[in-house]
Amino acid sequence: MEIKIHNTLVGSKQVFKPIDPEKVTIYVCGPTVYNRIHIGNARPAVIFDTFVRLLRQIYPKVVYARNITDVDDKINNAARELGVDISVVAEKYALAYQEDMAALHNFEPDIQPRATEHIDEMINIIQALIDRGHAYVSDHHVLFNVPSMADYGKLSKRNIDDMIAGARVEVASYKKDPMDFVLWKPSTDDLPGWDSPWGRGRPGWHIECSAMIQKHLGETIDIHGGGADLVFPHHENELAQGTCCHDHPVEYVRYWMHNGMLNIGGEKMSKSLGNFITVAELLEQYQGEVLRFALLSAQYRSLLNFTDDLLNQSKAALDRFYTVLRELKYVEALPVSEFSSLPVVKALADDMNTPEALAAMHQLASELFKATDPAEKAKLKGQFVTSGQLLGLFNHDPEQWFKQGNADSLSEALIDAKIQERADAKKARDFGKADEIRNWLLERGVEIQDTREGTRWQRI
Ligand SMILES: [Zn+2]
The missing domain is CATH 1.20.120.640 (Anticodon-binding domain of a subclass of class I aminoacyl-tRNA synthetases)
Structure with a gap:
């Protein structure tokens, strides 16, 4: 059967043709683990989980990878505030992420590579980019030279002149071109760092996905997914790295899929607006399956307005x-x-x-x-x-x-005890008391029904 995918690279729907129908590869950008994820972060996870379920029904083998970014300045800042190593922060929130994913009934991806476990692979790609004239060392940084790639900008459909005009006014002095982006940057002693041919430092964000894709899924993958906010610069830069690190330009990704953003009550979610809402907070009031249903209610490319x-x-x-x-x-x-x-x-x-x-x-x-x-x-x-x-x-x-409640609900044990009490009252022909118990439960959101198989209850 045929699957159609809207491919961001071509800007239209295409029939999906995998490179190898015996083994379909898909990579989705995962979380930077420095806090509990918000409901907007959960959207790609649920969308691509559902998509992978479909692929698995059609193709004999599907390899689904979703990374964990466990080295990033946001993690460094959180660790510094707490006075702990970055691994403590990363471990805590990677675990919290897995909990949230399970609560939303997402299957675990086949591979969940972590950035800090792929530093060697990143160094190798950076070196390959330098060797091929696409990257250069400057002031302890390694930078990708954007003008070295003729069709840079083809994914986000931006031309270089527009990008430069839109670039921030202040351009770092070590850059040859204002659009050049960081592959490797130096770390001071108080920051996490790894030895490299360019001194002790840490990777830029974009390089990790290119390195992990190449290691786990190959030079060319079938599908790359993520939020529309990642198209530029993250995916554009990933594409540049993954294409230019070989002797001959290689097709990095065949189909790019991007999910739209999520608004809360008609407004963009942001900490400053006070409408930043985490999956964990929502799970206190709603079952994970309800959140999942809500996330699937809009077509993935459209804006989803998340409301009560x-x-x-x-x-x-x-x-x-x-x-x-x-x-x-x-x-x-x-x-x-x-x-x-x-x-x-x-x-x-x-x-x-x-x-x-x-x-x-x-x-x-x-x-x-x-x-x-x-x-x-x-x-x-x-x-x-x-x-x-x-x-x-x-x-x-x-x-x-129908028995699942939220944080404010009566416990199942108490409900069962009340139902038993009512059964005893009925047996003793004290129907007034039995009705009283029924009403007491009803006032607290629990409805009971007497059926042939006994008394059944549900929350309403
Ligand atoms: Zn990525």
Whole structure:
């Protein structure tokens, strides 16, 4: 089956043709680990996780790498403030990142390379760039010489004159050209550093991705993903490094995919506006699956406006889906016979049209509510479950889904005790007390239903 991808490099949708259909390679820029990630950082992680799930259904092998930037001036500053080594800060937030990723039901990538474990590889690429006349040493720095690459700017569609005009007024004295960017910079004794042919120092940010891609995935990869804010300068510079470090220019990436930004309540998220919201904070109020649903609700390239309404709608949609699954608990799902013909698959294969995929899920849910024929129910349930899992949904037992609360909710143990108390009251024919307990729970957001299989409860 055919997948279409909007390729930033060509500016339009293209049919995806991997270099080697037996092994598809994809790399996504990961976090700089110096604080808890905000919800905007979670968007590419969920988008590309979903995309990789689709790729895995179509290709026999997919290698998905997402890096961890564990050396950066932001980490240095955080470590200095705390008076600890950078590894302490990096370790703490790398772990926090994994927790957030798991809570959002993202699979772990196949490879999660760390910058500090690839210093030798970075030094090798920098040396290759110097040897080929694309980089130079100046005042203990190594810089990539932008004019040495004729088509620099082709990814972000900027021409050099515009870039220079837009460049900051003050240009470092060690640069030959104002656009030249740092590959290696010197470290003072109080900063992390590694020995190199150019003295003790540390890498620039862009070089780590080129080095890790080359080491783990090869000279040319199929897909490179990341946020639209990374197109320039990060990806433009990665592209320059990865193309120019070989004897002959090599195609670095075949398809570039960039996700749009995320606004909070109509405004750009920023610390100064006070609307900076972390995944961890949101998880105190919402299940990870609700956050995931909300992140998938817009097509990945568009701006996503993240609001309380969106979260509540996402929760309501998932409640509807889980209601279907709970009602059909005893229906055996029939395996899907034609994966590529599923509406959710078709929508995802068309440049990850997740709004259409979620609409198709609603359609399936409606059909399931209406279906009466057992064979039809089994077939539809199979499609519904397969499609939902492809989107990274349905990670919960349907009964359990309705029992999950937030930080302010009654505990399950207390609810169970109250239900037992009510059962005892009914047995003793004290129906007044039984009703009192039912109402007490209802006032606290817990609804109970007496079914043939006993008393069932859910949070409302
Ligand atoms: Zn990167």
